[in-house]
Amino acid sequence: MIETSDRTPLPRKFFDRPVLEVAPQLLGCTLVRHTADGPIELRITEVEAYAGEIDPGSHAYRGRTARNEVMFGPPGHAYVYFTYGMWHCLNAVCGPEDQASGVLLRAGQIQVGADLARKRRFSARHDKELAKGPARLATALDVDRALNGTDLCADGMAPLALLPGPAPDPELVRNGPRTGVGGGGAHQPWRYWIDGDPTVSPYRPHAPRRRAT
DNA sequence: CCACAGATTTCCT
DNA sequence: GGAAATCTGTGGT
Numbered sequence: 001m002i003e004t005s006d007r008t009p010l011p012r013k014f015f016d017r018p019v020l021e022v023a024p025q026l027l028g029c030t031l032v033r034h035t036a037d038g039p040i041e042l043r044i045t046e047v048e049a050y051a052g053e054i055d056p057g058s059h060a061y062r063g064r065t066a067r068n069e070v071m072f073g074p075p076g077h078a079y080v081y082f083t084y085g086m087w088h089c090l091n092a093v094c095g096p097e098d099q100a101s102g103v104l105l106r107a108g109q110i111q112v113g114a115d116l117a118r119k120r121r122f123s124a125r126h127d128k129e130l131a132k133g134p135a136r137l138a139t140a141l142d143v144d145r146a147l148n149g150t151d152l153c154a155d156g157m158a159p160l161a162l163l164p165g166p167a168p169d170p171e172l173v174r175n176g177p178r179t180g181v182g183g184g185g186a187h188q189p190w191r192y193w194i195d196g197d198p199t200v201s202p203y204r205p206h207a208p209r210r211r212a213t
Numbered sequence: 214c215c216a217c218a219g220a221t222t223t224c225c226t
Numbered sequence: 227g228g229a230a231a232t233c234t235g236t237g238g239t
Contacts, residue, residue: 048231057231059224067223084232085221091231104231123234135232180231204232215239226227 009153009161015075019094019101023049024173024192026092026103029165030111033141034157040113040141042131043165044105046193046200048178050091052101057178057185060100070149071100078160080138080148087135088144092152092162106134106179106191109199117141133201168194182206 010029015022026047033040050058052071059068059081070079071093079091079102091102108131110117117130117140124130131137138144143160152162172195179191179201186206193200 050231059231062225065224081231082222083230085223086234087232089231106231133233139233178231182230185231206230215237217236217238218234220232220234223230225229 007163009155009158009163010076012074012076012153015092015094015153016096017094019049019051019103020190022092022094023047023103023190024175025167026105026162027173027192027194028168030163031105031108031141032161032163033113033143034159035113035116035142037116038113040116041111042108042137042141043111044108045197046107046191048104048106048181048192049094049190050102050104051188051190052095052099055101055185055188056183057181057188058101061185064100068100071102072098073149076151076153078143078147078150078152080143080145082145083135088138089134090138090141090143090147104134105137107132107193107199107201108137109197110140128198132199172196176203177205179204180206 029044031042052060060071074097077093091104093102095101110130121130121140131140150160174195175189175192
């Protein structure tokens with residue numbers, strides 16, 4: 001039997017707090033994705049916090065645009081953006097409304113539906129790499145801009161939801177600089193991960209790409 | 214294991 | 227025009 005409490009989504013008040021409180025508490029939580037082919041579930045092992053308009057690393061830093069509109073809305077909703085011309089990334093909007101902060105879901109372990117995830121991530125050599133990185137996570141769970149703005153606190157067979165999960169050993173929760181973030185936000189230690197978990201993505205310092213020849 | 218080129222949207226200068 | 231909250235395939239050690 002599945003405990004009912006385990007399947008109840010996180011309440012909106014969970015997300016309606018400062019993003020630096022919410023981000024580490026999302027570690028261990030379960031992201032549920034209902035696709036046409038069946039459910040996929042993932043245990044979150046790595047996240048990054050983006051602190052709205054005060055954060056030079058955030059998409060909201062320069063104010064509202066068509067892309068980041070959802071970040072300025074109510075907490076507990078999905079902000080999905082398209083980047084580098086190829087990839088999608090998934091965030092949970094946090095903090096008081098209009099603060100435009102969010103948590104990027106960077107990596108996790110597939111718990112249910114690994115067969116479905118492998119079809120989308122056919123090039124992954126090992127299952128631990130199915131969702132090792134934010135764009136891989138979105139690809140594995142078939143998340144794209146059609147899900148931008150989805151309520152993560154909805155019940156039942158919602159396409160996307162976040163459920164509470166067994167909190168990791170507090171001794172294993174680490175934080176450090178955010179991956180790939182340059183500019184004024186580079187030094188903020190707002191990446192959180194479960195130390196030693198094989199699904200956590202490698203840290204890559206920010207490196208501007210060289211111009212194409 | 215490592216490094217690098219290439220895929221090409223969105224936003225800003 | 228150029229950088230960005232990225233990943234993959236190729237080729238080297």
